Amino acid sequence: MDAAGLVAGLPEMLDGLAAQGFETRPLVVEAPASPERIAEVEQRLGCAVPGSLRHVLTAVAGRLEFTWFAPSDLAFPEPFDEIFAGNLHWSLDALPTLMDAARGWIKHAFPDPSDPYHRVWHDKVPFMDVGNGDLVALDQHGRAVYLSHDGGEGHGHVMADSFEDLLARWIPLACPGAEDVQWWPFRAESDGRIDPTSATAREWTALLRQV
Template sequence: MNAMDAVGRLSKILGSLAAQGFVTRPLVADPPASPGEVDAVEGQLGCRLPMSLRRCLATVASRLEFAWFAPPEHTFPGPFHEIFSGNLCWSLNGLPELMTAVRGWVDNVFPDPSDPYDRVWHHKLPFMEVGNGDYLALDLNEDAHGRVVYLSHDDGEGHGRTMAPSFEDLLIRWIPLACPGAEDSQWLPFCAPSDGGLDPSSARAHQWTALVRPKNGPSAVEGL
């Protein structure tokens, strides 16, 4: 599976979940951006986008919004009891605003690069704001350039965890799980030990997909 194939399944995933009573939002997928449009945003940011993100913006979609919510009365069993939604979004034109917000956190709350917690916030390009005030971001440090990292503002367990080694790989790993989260407590159950990132082929991932498998008919989600 590649990133484009993964994104192409999102509409079917929403349809499958809606048929089971989940609340879903319409999928938004804008046409890919031109090289000139990407260059213009890089100029606003003052940095080059990691190549994996740039490819997705130029070949998959310049903006994407995907979201679902479990019914209020629905509770998943442990270790999935904290999952109540799924969310994935990005926007080329929204990157400068997100970068400004994260730089504000760095300047005012996490300014010390010698502090292990603060350091995680430095040299990151946010691409998605989490509803609780955290962010998903791409590492801009040379030794880990392009990896997807979680930024928590309040000591979240996922702070600094690598979700995937690249933006494209995040889509390939997360979409087969229907993108639980994006709060760290919702996707951490699917991470490999230590800092291995999301693993959609794990035994726990198969347990999860069995819980949201349609009662009748084929599934749109890998492994369901």
């Protein structure tokens, strides 16, 4: 399913979660951005918006917010016991702020590109803040990469091969996270990308319907 189809299914997903007692936030899907607006933001960024993200921003939504929280008295079984929320958001207008945040981390904490941990933070375009200081970004190859500021296990981990690929992998799971500990159980054994077709993923989606 393409990005537009995945986004179109989010209202039904939220309705299903709400029916199971989850706290859901209103879904925000704003109109696609114009190429002219993309160009304005790129000037502020000082770099191009990666192609897959650009396509979604101009063809699907210039801003999206999808959020849910599990009931406070609900404890998922292992390996899902760290999951308490689902979150996916992006905004063209937020990209410069996120870039400033990344550059701040690079300047003050990760300035040395010769250091393997520091290097992960360099040459990335962040598109989503996790809420704890971490970011999700696109690298020079367009891959979705997790950036941890405090030694998180997911640091430098490639979640998907493009922004659209991330949507295709993460949305079917209801976007657990976005902290790395929450989506970590869904990594494929073969390449480490989020895998919505694995036995673990099928167990998770069945569990969401049974809560």
